[in-house]
């Protein structure tokens with residue numbers, strides 16, 4: 001039976017575990033101090049605990065574990081450190097790297113292409129390194145970890161400064177309020193933050209708010225080149241609904257759209273649509289929830 005491997009810097013790996021379980025026994029390579037409390041797998045190997053080297057520098061240690069085992073199916077969470085390590089592992093093991101997979105089954109992955117216009121099926125009979133969204137934490141008793149190699153490239157973190165709000169966890173969010181270019185100014189995002197707080201939701205956005213204006217961090221934008229999310233509720237405010245955006249949120253259970261343009265494409269994927277000015281509609285919903 002083939003063993004499956006997961007590379008992660010956090011315990012939010014439920015989607016990876018589900019995909020890996022379909023292949024065989026699962027070993028997690030857990031990097032850094034945040035990747036604790038991992039449950040629902042067969043083995044956990046820790047690397048880089050308590051170290052001041054950046055986790056990306058531990059590629060030699062990750063490769064050592066995988067090479068010794070002759071690994072041929074490796075999953076990595078779709079997060080910055082894991083993507084770097086996935087590339088290093090794929091190069092070392094001589095395996096194809098399948099980035100941003102939406103779904104994985106035995107020997108096959110579905111990947112979004114051309115800004116979400118097509119979905120490509122890729123088969124990998126000889127194994128692969130597959131990057132896909134991590135998901136929520138796996139519930140259950142923590143698997144007792146064993147220490148792996150600590151070999152890393154020569155780099156160390158010399159200073160850490162707080163930089164505003166913490167990282168978003170959209171992949172695990174059950175409710176999301178997403179803001180688009182319908183917001184006219186950065187400070188206006190407070191309207192979306194207020195609604196998100198009232199709903200117990202994470203704040204997300206379309207790409208222009210993260211890459212054009214940088215009003216929100218890049219880990220908060222949803223879409224084909226951003227995060228793929230599947231919450232119970234996705235409320236899109238001032239987002240037109242281009243396919244590059246909707247391909248990242250189309251697995252949401254309930255979609256609510258607020259847009260002043262009745263012909264906006266977002267209404268085609270919405271379960272509930274409100275044609276109106278978000279500057280009126282969002283505060284009204286927040287007030288109704290309070």
Ligand SMILES: Cc1cc2nc3c(=O)[nH]c(=O)nc-3n(C[C@H](O)[C@H](O)[C@H](O)COP(=O)(O)OP(=O)(O)OC[C@H]3O[C@@H](n4cnc5c(N)ncnc54)[C@H](O)[C@@H]3O)c2cc1C
Pocket residue numbers: 114115179180181182183205206207208221222223224225226227237238239240241242243244245248258259260261264276277278279
């Ligand atoms: C290769 C490629 C990859 C891309 N990847 C992504 C991606 O991953 N994610 C992503 O989001 N985009 C992505 N894009 C960009 C995408 O094509 C769109 O340009 C982008 O999603 C548009 O963002 P938006 O809907 O916020 O802005 P717009 O398209 O400008 O829409 C703004 C909407 O707000 C509405 N509006 C304006 N004022 C108000 C108001 N007061 N109240 C209510 N509604 C109002 C307007 O009617 C309009 O529908 C990608 C593009 C390319 C080419």
